[in-house]
Amino acid sequence: MPDNTRGVFSLIIINKAGGLIYQREFQSGLRNLSTNDYLVLAGTFHGVHAITRSITPKIPISQPAPSPATSSTGITAPAASGYSYPNPGVPVSGLDYLETDKFRMTCFQTLTGTKFLLFTDPLTGSVDTIIQKIYELYADYVMKNPFYQIEMPVRCEAFDRHLGAWLRGRT
Amino acid sequence: MAAPPRHATMQSISNGGIAPGTDRPQAQQTQQAQLSQQSPGLRVPSNRKTIYDRHLNRSRNAELSRASFAFLFGEMVTYAQRRVTGIQDLEKRLNEQGYPLGLRLLDLLFYRSTSTSSSALSSSSTSSSPPNRPLRIITLLHLIHGPLWRLLFGRAADALEHSVSPDTPNEYMITDNDPMVNTYISAPRDMSMLNCAAYVAGIIEGVCDGCGFETKVSAHNQPTELWPSRTVFLVRFGDPVMEREKVLERAGVK
Numbered sequence: 001m002p003d004n005t006r007g008v009f010s011l012i013i014i015n016k017a018g019g020l021i022y023q024r025e026f027q028s029g030l031r032n033l034s035t036n037d038y039l040v041l042a043g044t045f046h047g048v049h050a051i052t053r054s055i056t057p058k059i060p061i062s063q064p065a066p067s068p069a070t071s072s073t074g075i076t077a078p079a080a081s082g083y084s085y086p087n088p089g090v091p092v093s094g095l096d097y098l099e100t101d102k103f104r105m106t107c108f109q110t111l112t113g114t115k116f117l118l119f120t121d122p123l124t125g126s127v128d129t130i131i132q133k134i135y136e137l138y139a140d141y142v143m144k145n146p147f148y149q150i151e152m153p154v155r156c157e158a159f160d161r162h163l164g165a166w167l168r169g170r171t
Numbered sequence: 172m173a174a175p176p177r178h179a180t181m182q183s184i185s186n187g188g189i190a191p192g193t194d195r196p197q198a199q200q201t202q203q204a205q206l207s208q209q210s211p212g213l214r215v216p217s218n219r220k221t222i223y224d225r226h227l228n229r230s231r232n233a234e235l236s237r238a239s240f241a242f243l244f245g246e247m248v249t250y251a252q253r254r255v256t257g258i259q260d261l262e263k264r265l266n267e268q269g270y271p272l273g274l275r276l277l278d279l280l281f282y283r284s285t286s287t288s289s290s291a292l293s294s295s296s297t298s299s300s301p302p303n304r305p306l307r308i309i310t311l312l313h314l315i316h317g318p319l320w321r322l323l324f325g326r327a328a329d330a331l332e333h334s335v336s337p338d339t340p341n342e343y344m345i346t347d348n349d350p351m352v353n354t355y356i357s358a359p360r361d362m363s364m365l366n367c368a369a370y371v372a373g374i375i376e377g378v379c380d381g382c383g384f385e386t387k388v389s390a391h392n393q394p395t396e397l398w399p400s401r402t403v404f405l406v407r408f409g410d411p412v413m414e415r416e417k418v419l420e421r422a423g424v425k
Binding site (some may be wrong): 140141144145146147155156157158159161 | 238241244245246248249252279354355356357358359360362367399400
């Protein structure tokens, strides 16, 4: 069903403690879940995300290479005990996206630990742009609202309005 | 007038605020001890340039970050929200925060409107055409609708109306379709009557009072389909002002 919202099904925002703080559907005809189910979904995903982050495999360091000039030896040598992430410069992220033949779920975690879950059509392109824009709207209309309490459910009329308007007007 | 002029009390409050804080943390105190010895009562930045050393027209066309204003204003609302009893109390507090700003903005507005035509010194010494303080209501409202709004928000207000009801000839309405202070604010449902532009209403009140027009200004939500945060500022002039207005009209003063 090619709607104006162009393949964006639903958005969920999870706070850093794993609680559901925002949930919205952008298309009709989705299967309805109860509020409780959504809370369980958010909590479960939070746990799964933490597990996927911690099971990121480490590879053994091929050779210790104790070069005395670099400062890195002082940090890695005692803690790593011969194992390291494949790319130590990139922080471990955990589950990024999950794809089925009917939908694609993309997870974006902010630096403060808030997670944005976006359910889209698997054919929808530039999901990163959509998520970045949603993050921007969240930073503007939720975090700058003096009546919003941090970590609590998002009830900001301006955020709802701008989110809907932007997703509808997106080309 | 039974009550003393409101700006008299405001002046004394702001004078008291400049006094050096005695209960500041120890570390900060020792750091600033040297500076405060040189100029007691004023905190001087390291380059010794206070805001009073700058020319008033320097920041004339300067722009400010909208995000920092949004965060600052958000904190002001949060601060005003402490220990309030209701929505009206909160709006009153926001109004009181805007009032002294309005008083000061009026002077700045007049100062800047002089120095644009010619150099400030020559025009003040010869007093060829000093900008007149508005004497009539309409002139004052145009000053608010145009120059004041441009100074604050970079554009004029959207509408200026007079009350159509014959019972309330002292009521005027200034409309802003999208007040900048409310851009990022959505009031919770149980406070849907609240409009944080009460702060701007306080600024208007300060400007009117500074011109010698006793006024009460309040901000009201009047959302439309196109403008969800449309706000109407209701300006109610006091009875003495209306009486004086009649006298001035007969005398033909503009």
